[in-house]
Amino acid sequence: MYPEIMVIPMREELSRAGVQEVRSADEVDAALAKPGTTMVVVNSICGCAAGKMRPGVRLALQHTTKPDQLITVFAGQDRDATERARSYFGGHPPTSPAIAILRDGQLVYLMQRSAIETSTAPAIAQELTRAFDTYCAAATA
Numbered sequence: 001m002y003p004e005i006m007v008i009p010m011r012e013e014l015s016r017a018g019v020q021e022v023r024s025a026d027e028v029d030a031a032l033a034k035p036g037t038t039m040v041v042v043n044s045i046c047g048c049a050a051g052k053m054r055p056g057v058r059l060a061l062q063h064t065t066k067p068d069q070l071i072t073v074f075a076g077q078d079r080d081a082t083e084r085a086r087s088y089f090g091g092h093p094p095t096s097p098a099i100a101i102l103r104d105g106q107l108v109y110l111m112q113r114s115a116i117e118t119s120t121a122p123a124i125a126q127e128l129t130r131a132f133d134t135y136c137a138a139a140t141a
Contacts, residue, residue, distance in 0.1 A: 002045055007077055010050070014041060017058045019070040025084035028073065032088055032105045036068030037136045040085050043074045044096035048117040053097040056116075056124025063129040067101060067136045099128065101135050108135045 015021055019041060022028050032038055041057055043049060061070070073081040075096035086094045088102060095113035102108060109131045116124060 001077055004077075007045060007074060010043060010045060010054070011072075011074060013054045014043060014057065014072045017061050019057070019061075019072045022071050022073055022085075023078045023081050025080045028071070028081050028084040028088075031069060031071045032102060034069060035104055037108075038069045038071060038102050039067040040088070040100045040102065041070070041072040042082060042085060042096045042098040042100075043072050045076065046097065048113065049097040052119060052121050052124055053099065053116050055121035056119070056128065057099065059121060059125030060128035060132065063125075063132055065129070065132045065137050067132065099124075101131055103135060 073085045075082045090107045099111040
């Protein structure tokens with residue numbers, strides 16, 4: 001684990017964008033028990049999180065369609081919360097960073113580190129907005 005003082009700016013980058021930080025397994029479970037869509041951002045101290053993932057998430061959140069709720073866990077810092085969040089990812093191998101969308105607690109979308117580190121922030125935002133439109137748009141009657 002890194003000293004908390006080092007990760008504060010990395011935590012705040014997402015919380016300033018409206019992403020709620022959850023730091024325990026119970027908080028993860030409570031968030032994912034709520035109906036609707038939830039984006040789960042597995043934050044990280046790595047360079048691809050700093051230069052690509054967090055800026056991409058911030059850009060995507062400017063889109064009209066968004067998940068009902070936005071949460072983040074910090075890999076390597078909040079281990080219990082991160083492990084619990086990953087337990088909802090349907091057996092996919094754990095990576096950090098990662099971005100998931102769950103509907104009613106069930107995984108419907110996952111962007112793993114391999115996709116993040118080979119993309120740019122604008123490309124990540126474009127892919128996330130596509131996922132928002134696909135999985136988070138309100139159903140019309």
